[in-house]
Amino acid sequence: MTERIDRIRQAAHRIRHNAIDMAEAQGQGYIGQALGVADLLAVVYTDQLRYRPGDPDWPGRDRFLLSIGHYAIALYAALAEAGVIPAEELPSYGSDGSRLPMSGMASYTPGMEISGGSLGHGLGVAAGMALGLRHQGNSARVVNLLSDGELDEGSTWEAAMVCAHHGLGNVTAVVDVNALQADGPTAGVLRTEPIADKWRAFGWHALRVDGNDIPALVDAFDELHEHRDSPSVLVCDTRIGRGVPLLETREKAHFMRVDEHEWQIARDQLEEGLSR
């Protein structure tokens, strides 16, 4: 187990470095979210998901749906770690002609299953994909990463009902609860708590973990993997900027501006965190 956890921890560390490389190329962006979900993406991409890095369209692959298009920086960082996209391409993030646009686009990037960004559509697409896979007798799973702000969307809850109604045990939702949205703290914009209870009331098997605790994430994903009677959701409490104290405490964290000289500080703090 320790070896497994260590391997994931190293991957999460590299994902954070990848995200910093991309954000530095832009000078600003959704770096706080990327650092926050690096641990859960490391668990998903290096421990849980079934896929072939060189063959992103392999029919047997588990589908990972990023409906929160602005989190694309986090997914590119994970796809580079997973060997789906070359790490050398990361600094092109957000530039003209790049395959890595600021908001995730399925037609641009290998491994990007859907075009996200207009919030609230991912789970509905996941439901359709999961039904299709079931009809085809394909045992692949569909994982949808949502954010706490995306729970404001009524369409998310319609899709949640559909998944439960059809008994889609091949669907796993992962909700990044960083307690923040574009307009401020989630608790002030629209109260969504108690989140896990809401999913349970909609017929889902729900667990809640510290989304920056890798052993806890592994245990939770292992449990969800065994559960096929209903759709499952893992509610993950994460910390914006996790691993880089300079960014953990920054105001206006939804879209961060970072000064040129601060990127090296960020990298140094990341290294210090790993050696602690």
Ligand SMILES: Cc1ncc(C[n+]2csc(CCOP(=O)(O)OP(=O)(O)O)c2C)c(N)n1
């Ligand atoms: C349907 C829709 N409404 C509004 C927006 C504008 N928008 C972009 S990101 C965002 C915040 C969503 O909350 P969350 O993902 O929790 O924010 P974060 O944690 O990244 O700060 C909003 C409202 C959108 N992309 N789509």
Ligand SMILES: [Mg+2]
């Ligand atoms: Mg949020």
